[in-house]
Amino acid sequence: MFRKESFTAVSLERMITSGELLPDDDMPSERVLMERFGVGRPAIREAMQSLANKGLVSISHGERAKVLRLTAKSIxxxxxxxxxxxxxxxxxxxxxxxxxxxxxxxxxxxxxxxxxxxxxxxxxxxxxxxxxxxxxxxxxxxxxxxxxxxxxxxxxxxxxxxxxxxxxxxxxxxxxxxxxxxxxxxxxxxxxxxxxxxxxxxxxxxxxxxxxxxxxxxxxxxxxx
CATH class of the missing domain: 1.20.120.530 (GntR ligand-binding domain-like)
Structure with a gap:
């Protein structure tokens, strides 16, 4: 069984890889994601950090996470x-x-x-x-x-x-x-x-x-x- 955080991270990745979210788009708010995936704020934050560690999003304090534009150099x-x-x-x-x-x-x-x-x-x-x-x-x-x-x-x-x-x-x-x-x-x-x-x-x-x-x-x- 997936932990909630792991499931949420995979779901967020799919939003990017499917084209639902494009480079330079803001990620949906924590509240929207919590309601969409039926998980709490800690699961969303851990999943978002997982995406940041993979270079898929950037996280800035007080702002929405943003989808990064991947290049060979950034990879x-x-x-x-x-x-x-x-x-x-x-x-x-x-x-x-x-x-x-x-x-x-x-x-x-x-x-x-x-x-x-x-x-x-x-x-x-x-x-x-x-x-x-x-x-x-x-x-x-x-x-x-x-x-x-x-x-x-x-x-x-x-x-x-x-x-x-x-x-x-x-x-x-x-x-x-x-x-x-x-x-x-x-x-x-x-x-x-x-x-x-x-x-x-x-x-x-x-x-x-x-x-x-x-x-x-x-x-x-x-x-x-």
Whole structure:
């Protein structure tokens, strides 16, 4: 048998998944929901908190809960903490994530080489220049590095690819060591980024993949527990 709270949570979810309530709609008042489902205020509040924990609604004190507009990015945010805990508990998980990133980004490079516009190439070169100007500033350099790789994923035009890229890079950032800041090592990254963009601009599918693969294989040691 379902507890009343569990039954109520499932019923509230169904109101959203069925389209009865749409993104940005206010949830009905507690009183309306209590009457509709025949439960007390505690069951409604617990069910509403369950929806908030799943990222389906937002709850603000003194206001009606609001149905959230789900995106690939917001879905990955829901598992962000869980993913970081998993990575912290297992060296194998971190290695698996590095391998998954390389597999994913090789595909992104091939896709980008076929789709990259002049504007895409200009954006990537601007990111490299900002990264070059941040030499000696570890946080800014790494942020620009993450932006570069995510911008390649954006060329696909697929928001799910972008969300996957952002999520994996954010999880890996937790384990980025100071090895990147060794004198001269940053220049390898900049040169490799330049090579990747050159291959993308030439619409060289195999060359783009190989340039990115060489870059990630060299840098995978920068992420360690």
């Amino acid at each position: 990955f945010r829901q598992v962000d903490l869980t993913a970081k805990i998993m990575l912290s508990q297992s060296a194998d998980s971190l290695e698996h994530l590095k391998s998954a990133r390389i597999f994913f980004e090789r595909g992104m490079a091939r896709e980008a080489a076929q789709r990259a516009s002049a504007n895409d190439i200009s954006d990537l070169r601007a990111i490299i220049e900002r990264q070059r100007l941040s030499l000696g500033q570890a946080e800014e350099f790494i942020d620009a590095d993450m932006e570069f790789h995510t911008r390649i994923a954006q060329i696909s035009g697929n928001p799910i690819y972008v969300a996957v890229s952002e999520a994996m890079l954010a999880w890996l950032k937790e384990y980025h060591t100071e090895m990147l800041i060794w004198t001269g090592k940053e220049k390898f990254t900049l040169a490799e980024h330049d090579e990747i963009v050159d291959r993308l601009e030439a619409n060289d599918v195999d060359g783009s993949e190989m340039a990115l693969l060489n870059h990630l294989e060299r840098s995978r040691a920068l992420y360690a527990k």
